[in-house]
Amino acid sequence: MITASQPTDRSQLRRLHLWYSALWLVFGLVPPAIAMVVDLPAETKSWSLALLAVLGLCYAAVRFVPGNLVLRPQAFLALLAIGLGVQAYVLKGGAAMFIISLPQFWILAAGPRRAIALSGAAALACLAGGAAAGAFLTGNTVFTCIGYAAGVLIGLLMNWYIRQSDERARRLSAELEETQRQLAEANRREGAAQERQRLAREIHDTLAQGFASIIVLAEAARAGIAASPAKSSQQLLSIERTARENLAEARVLVGSAPHVVQGSVAQSLRRTLDRFVEDTGLAVSAELPDIECDQQTRIALLRCTQESLANARKHAAASTIGVVLTPHPHGIELEITDDGRGFVVGRSRGFGLDGMRKRLADLGGELTVTSSPGDGTRVLAMIPTNDQG
Numbered sequence: 531m532i533t534a535s536q537p538t539d540r541s542q543l544r545r546l547h548l549w550y551s552a553l554w555l556v557f558g559l560v561p562p563a564i565a566m567v568v569d570l571p572a573e574t575k576s577w578s579l580a581l582l583a584v585l586g587l588c589y590a591a592v593r594f595v596p597g598n599l600v601l602r603p604q605a606f607l608a609l610l611a612i613g614l615g616v617q618a619y620v621l622k623g624g625a626a627m628f629i630i631s632l633p634q635f636w637i638l639a640a641g642p643r644r645a646i647a648l649s650g651a652a653a654l655a656c657l658a659g660g661a662a663a664g665a666f667l668t669g670n671t672v673f674t675c676i677g678y679a680a681g682v683l684i685g686l687l688m689n690w691y692i693r694q695s696d697e698r699a700r701r702l703s704a705e706l707e708e709t710q711r712q713l714a715e716a717n718r719r720e721g722a723a724q725e726r727q728r729l730a731r732e733i734h735d736t737l738a739q740g741f742a743s744i745i746v747l748a749e750a751a752r753a754g755i756a757a758s759p760a761k762s763s764q765q766l767l768s769i770e771r772t773a774r775e776n777l778a779e780a781r782v783l784v785g786s787a788p789h790v791v792q793g794s795v796a797q798s799l800r801r802t803l804d805r806f807v808e809d810t811g812l813a814v815s816a817e818l819p820d821i822e823c824d825q826q827t828r829i830a831l832l833r834c835t836q837e838s839l840a841n842a843r844k845h846a847a848a849s850t851i852g853v854v855l856t857p858h859p860h861g862i863e864l865e866i867t868d869d870g871r872g873f874v875v876g877r878s879r880g881f882g883l884d885g886m887r888k889r890l891a892d893l894g895g896e897l898t899v900t901s902s903p904g905d906g907t908r909v910l911a912m913i914p915t916n917d918q919g
Contacts, residue, residue: 550633551593558630559586578620585613592638603638607648610634615655622663623670625677628656632681642689646682653678731885732779735833739840740776744769746843747809768809795828795862796820796855799835803853806839816853821862827913830889831855831864834897834911837882838866846870846907861895861914872901886911 559582592606610631618624632649639645656674660666751765796818803814823831835853842848848870856863878899886909887897895913 547593547637550637551589554589554630554634555586558627561626578616581613581616585610589634604640604644604648607635607638608651611648611652611655614652615659618656618659618670619663620659622665623660623668624656625670625673628652628674629677629681632677632685636681636685636688642686645685649678649681649685727888730881731889734881734885735837735889736779737776739836740772740779742840742844743772743809744776747772765809768805771805794820795823795831798828798832799853799855802832802835802839806843806851810843812843812848813850814853815850818853818855819857821855821857823862823913823915826893827862827915830893830895830913831862831911833889834864834886834909835866837886838868838909841882842866842868842870842907845873848906861912864911866909866911867906869906872903872905872907874903875899875901 588606588609592603614624614628614631617627631652635645635649635652636642639648653674657666657671660668660670660674665671747765747769751762751769754765755762799818800816803816806812807814839851842851846868848868850869852865852867854863854865856865883897883899890897890911890913893913895911898910898912899907900910901907
């Protein structure tokens with residue numbers, strides 16, 4: 531038995547109801563109609579067939595007419611119980627139709643209690659009709675009682691099974707919603723962490739490097755302001771220019787201006803190297819052919835150059851730096867070398883190298899750092915290109 535009040539799969543439930551409707555009409559109404567036509571006397575034949583026709587029409591109205599407001603399911607079940615009693619009286623037994631009609635009470639009644647009560651009323655009507663016709667202690671009586679007991683048992687079992695299935699479905703739905711919520715929260719946290727890492731990398735590669743340069747230039751200008759005012763003046767100009775650049779970078783980071791690297795990658799690197807030579811006085815050799823690449827690649831190569839120059843300035847105590855930009859069919863390589871003191875790459879814990887690796891990895895590239903104490907440092911950045919400028 532299937533309880534219509536429980537939330538089950540609608541399409542499957544509709545198919546089961548259609549099959550049962552056909553079964554009830556064919557095996558529930560047709561056999562009594564044939565029996566009435568054959569066995570009943572003429573004076574009772576017409577109204578008996580009319581009663582079966584009314585039951586069939588009422589059932590069709592309840593099951594297949596959308597928004598039916600004339601006949602409620604409970605009213606039809608009450609009419610069905612009366613009809614079963616009348617049929618039991620006319621045919622002196624109605625166990626077969628009663629048994630095949632039992633699912634109606636579990637399909638249309640609003641809950642198991644009403645199904646038990648209404649099907650019980652139908653069983654009593656059948657028994658009363660048979661008794662009134664003088665056929666009380668017969669096989670129809672036994673089968674009616676057995677059918678009712680079996681119907682109640684099966685209906686309760688099916689109702690319990692459906693409740694359990696619905697409860698499992700609700701738990702699974704709740705678990706799915708909780709999992710989706712946790713996944714969304716994890717994605718949000720991951721996105722926030724990635725954004726923090728991106729901002730930290732941008733701040734390190736732009737503002738932090740600029741402030742470090744300002745500090746070095748300010749210390750040098752203060753130390754030489756009496757002995758070399760012209761040089762100190764030049765250093766103050768560099769401080770002003772670096773501060774303005776930092777202000778522009780800060781506006782980019784807060785989103786008030788787009789980040790655009792002007793000119794080709796070779797032009798951007800030459801400007802950076804010229805500023806570096808001007809601020810530090812170190813010797814820099816460069817091979818920078820004009821290469822077409824997209825904006826993100828230009829930014830990544832520029833940041834790698836700035837970070838490598840800053841490391842050579844702060845940590846390597848280098849005197850000569852070489853920068854080579856090389857196009858390849860598969861991408862662009864940028865090699866930066868210095869003759870400084872070198873370091874053990876495996877022991878490096880600086881944020882700069884990790885930031886460069888992450889920046890290149892975001893573009894499908896990679897960073898290779900080769901160094902050892904006393905042998906200088908070689909930084910090789912490779913970025914694949916799609917031949918788009």
